Amino acid sequence: MAKRDYYEVLGVGKNASDDEIKKAYRKLAMKYHPDRNPDNKDAEDKFKEAKEAYEMLSDADKKAAYDQYGHAGVDPNMAGGFGGQQGYGGFAEAFGDIFGDIFGQQAGGRRGNGPQVYRGTDLRYSMEITLEQAAHGHEAQIRVPHWDECDHCHGNGAEPGSSVETCPTCNGVGQVRVSQGFFTMQQTCPKCHGSGKFIPKPCTKCHGQGKLKSQKTLEVKIPAGIDEGMRIRSSGNGEPGINGGPPGDLYVEVHIKPHPVFERDGDDLHCQMPISFATAALGGDIEVPTLNGRASFPVPEGTQAGKTFRLRGKGIKGVRSGYPGDLYVHVAVETPVKLTESQKELLRQFDRSVHEGGSRHSPQEQSWLDKVKSFFS
Template sequence: MAKRDYYETLGVAKGASEAEIKKGYRTKAKELHPDRNTDNPNAEAQFKEANEAYDVLKNPEKKAAYDRYGHAAFEGGMGGGGQRGGGGQGDFASAFSDVFDDLFGDMMGGRGGGGGRARAQRGNDLRYNLRINLEDAFAGMQKTVNVPTAVSCDGCNGTGAEGGSEPVTCPTCAGMGKVRAQQGFFTVERTCPTCSGMGQTIKNPCDKCHGQGRVEKEKSLSVNIPAGVETGTRIRLAGEGEAGMRGGPTGDLYIFIEVNDHKLFERENTNLFCRVPVSITSAALGGEIEVPTIDGGRSRVKIPEGSQSGRQMRLRGKGMPALRGGGQGDMFIELAVETPVNLTSRQKEILKEFDEIAAENNPEGSSFFKSVKSFWDGMKG
């Protein structure tokens, strides 16, 4: 069976440029790759055919011979493409590796075409956990924090090289930051062990940073904590993270807020809750109490006659401010009616006398015991 024309196989015209040939091969490789065509039994053969064509047309000498003599140029062991003349897996692996970045580059870090790895690397982002009091979360504050981080080395201006000298291209990976090893049918890429993926080496590393371009240092920063923050609020300080490797851009610093529990107030979003104990007499007769507010002030609250434990009263606008504006929450006073302890004999006598004459004044108790009596009567029936 006659072999297909290599240009036709790649879907390009005769006389196509190197870039057009490579583009045609990329398209065919993605289209015909066996992993993407599990239901097509001919995909693997077509894929190998495309690789054989590209192996010839990407090489200027082989391409010139093919343009002049066609497939006959590689017959009889003349070192042609694909599976002839002992080329076999090695030629295929070489051809496939040229398009490896285009097929899988995004998954391996998105280096971009042709130029190898970026020489500088962005610094890491940092996280700092900051604990504050509820009062500070209410009012907002300016806080100075000390963050251990990596900063650009002033001895080499972040280059990692001594005396202003420039890094040189890594001889092991030729600046790619990776090396390739053939394992059977596939070509495997690994980070270059010589330059650790940087693509460059430094002949005279800086004594201060040992070629890293950065040094460890504690940095003091002033952080603006806006009013209304709560646990989990994240504040981003752009460019305050770790310095990049060898002059790379600096990462960011993220301040995570954690608000301490308060002795008097419980918070729920922008609302505050305060549990206030009151005496039996105040709850029964009514009265007025003074309660604290989160801003350090005081508010007077009237207690209605006959108030029960758990009753809530609202103080509008006395809660927490909403983060980035949007009004202010409310404060809820919850009454906790106290039972007196350590009574004297006289106090006990007074309470017993009061209990005898005030049984009908306990509506909830009377209703409950009527329900209990009805339940028992029903069980007997």
């Protein structure tokens, strides 16, 4: 099935700012998160689709490639796709400066007349943390792929007792010239794949790679205030470069689990607070939870359902600004249930006394009744 336009997936225009793209993704991620939609395949697919769209549009290089070439510009499985190493052969190598500007990083450089040198591919690691960990900061250990030098061939890729030879096809250059009509272009050597080397007897342990894949443990420090979808870069911990090229980077993408009490909006927090009918009518102090313990504030008498109270500085400290957001408490007046007969009678007496007092006790009800009378008159 054809992929949807990434801007359409997030519901933003092509001129949307980074903040608008981020807010749109965060809204969709909260709506379709698997924790909120267990056993819902459709929600899971939409969550993955939104995540993919955000990963592309939040990266300046990938966004530029997508804006110019569409999905073909960012699909590593298609020729010229962003992020692929072999996709830059032929035309891309013949016009390397142009493609280097478009894609942000060229497929490879050259050391003199030697083989192509490629930067290692970046790795991505998705990490889920709690809202408390996001607010206060967190240290975690993660296991990521790592490549060690092969202990059998000591890294040269050849079986012990044999040697590495210069590629006979490209004479160690790593590229060959191909004529197509009036044009002569350079392409990656099909025999040595750009390495300039030929191994007659590859190492039986690493199969000529000179390295073995393993795993290593990294310490990740998550700064206080980090928000949904933000990434932490660990330089040099991506895949190793090719032919002596520099390694890629590791990007740890942070996702925040839904919280049972709070909903986050930037650095602000929102929560629903049920209060009794008596407290709403008479007023009083109530306690509310915060991420740093409990806080109390006065509820004035006559508080109506849906009233919002703002507690300054009780939100999350911004990861960039350093200033805390606010906590918005949305009051929900709770209707008593399972009343005894005596309690019901007391409420009936109270209701009669309120109506005898006229509109001064129930101004909203009286206003509504006036509108109804006006409608039918």
